[in-house]
Amino acid sequence: MNIFVKFLMVIMVLFSGCIDTNDNSVLEVNSEQFSDVLYQVSTINALMEGLYDGFIPVSDLLTHGDFGIGTFDKLDGEMVVLDGICYQIKADGVAYTVENVTTPFAVVTWFENDETYYLNDMNISEFESYFESKFPSKNMIYAVKLTGNFSKIKTRSVSPQEKTYEKLADVVKNQSIFEFENVSGTCVGFWIPDFMSGLNVPLYHLHFITDDRTAGGHILDFEINSVEASFDITPEFYVILPTSEEYYGMEFSDNLENDIKIVEKQ
Numbered sequence: 023m024n025i026f027v028k029f030l031m032v033i034m035v036l037f038s039g040c041i042d043t044n045d046n047s048v049l050e051v052n053s054e055q056f057s058d059v060l061y062q063v064s065t066i067n068a069l070m071e072g073l074y075d076g077f078i079p080v081s082d083l084l085t086h087g088d089f090g091i092g093t094f095d096k097l098d099g100e101m102v103v104l105d106g107i108c109y110q111i112k113a114d115g116v117a118y119t120v121e122n123v124t125t126p127f128a129v130v131t132w133f134e135n136d137e138t139y140y141l142n143d144m145n146i147s148e149f150e151s152y153f154e155s156k157f158p159s160k161n162m163i164y165a166v167k168l169t170g171n172f173s174k175i176k177t178r179s180v181s182p183q184e185k186t187y188e189k190l191a192d193v194v195k196n197q198s199i200f201e202f203e204n205v206s207g208t209c210v211g212f213w214i215p216d217f218m219s220g221l222n223v224p225l226y227h228l229h230f231i232t233d234d235r236t237a238g239g240h241i242l243d244f245e246i247n248s249v250e251a252s253f254d255i256t257p258e259f260y261v262i263l264p265t266s267e268e269y270y271g272m273e274f275s276d277n278l279e280n281d282i283k284i285v286e287k288q
C-alpha cells in the first residue's frame with residue numbers, strides 16, 4: 023500500500039476520532055425541548071357552532087397524548103384523558119372509561135412536569151392569577167394539572183344532542199351541575215394564549231376527575247384545600263380540521279368570544 027494511501031487513512035482515522043457520531047446531545051436538547059405537541063381535534067369555534075359529530079376515534083386520539091380534555095360524538099359528556107386513559111363523564115355524573123367512541127373536539131399532549139407548586143387555601147380566581155404569574159410567557163401554550171384535595175368543586179356535563187344541533191351556548195342552559203365537597207382528584211386541562219381564541223378556549227379550560235375515577239366534569243368553580251399544581255410548556259401545535267360538508271360550508275358567528283366565556287364559566 024503506497025505511502026499516500028496510508029497517509030490518507032491516518033488522516034481519516036484522526037478526523038473521524040474528533041467527531042463523535044454518537045454525540046446527539048444537541049439533537050437530544052432540541053428533541054427534548056420541542057417534544058411537547060398540543061394535538062387538537064377541530065376548533066372550539068366549530069364546536070360552539072354545533073359541530074358535534076365525532077370524526078376522530080378516541081383510540082387514535084390516545085396515540086397523540088396521555089393527558090387532555092374534550093367531548094364526544096353528539097356532545098355526549100365531558101372528556102378527561104389522564105395517565106393515558108380516556109374517561110367520559112356523562113350527564114348522569116358518572117365517569118366511564120371509553121375507547122371505541124369518536125370525538126368532535128379534543129385536546130391532548132404527553133404531559134411532562136416543567137414546574138410544580140404546592141398550593142393551599144385558594145379559590146379559583148386566586149389560583150388562576152397566581153399560576154399565570156408563574157408562566158414564563160403569556161404567549162405560550164401550557165398543559166395544567168392540579169392533583170390533591172379540594173374543599174369544593176363545581177362541575178357540569180351535557181347530554182347527547184339530536185340533529186338539528188343547537189349551539190353550545192344554548193345547550194349548556196340545560197347542563198347537569200355537580201357539586202363536590204372535600205373531594206380528592208385531578209384537574210386536567212390547558213392554558214391557551216389569547217391570540218389562539220377561536221381555535222381553542224383562551225386562558226384556562228379545566229376538567230376534573232375524582233381520585234376513584236368515578237365522577238367529575240367540566241370545571242365551573244373550585245376552592246383548593248391542598249394541591250400539587252404543575253404545568254407543561256407546550257410549544258408545538260397540531261390541529262386536525264373536519265372535512266365534513268357541514269364544516270366546509272360553515273359560516274362562523276361574530277359573537278363567539280362572548281359565547282365561549284358564557285359556556286366556559288356558566
Ligand SMILES: CC(=O)[C@@H](C)O
Binds near residue numbers: 092093099180240
Ligand atoms: C369541550 C367542553 O369542555 C364542553 C363540551 O364543555
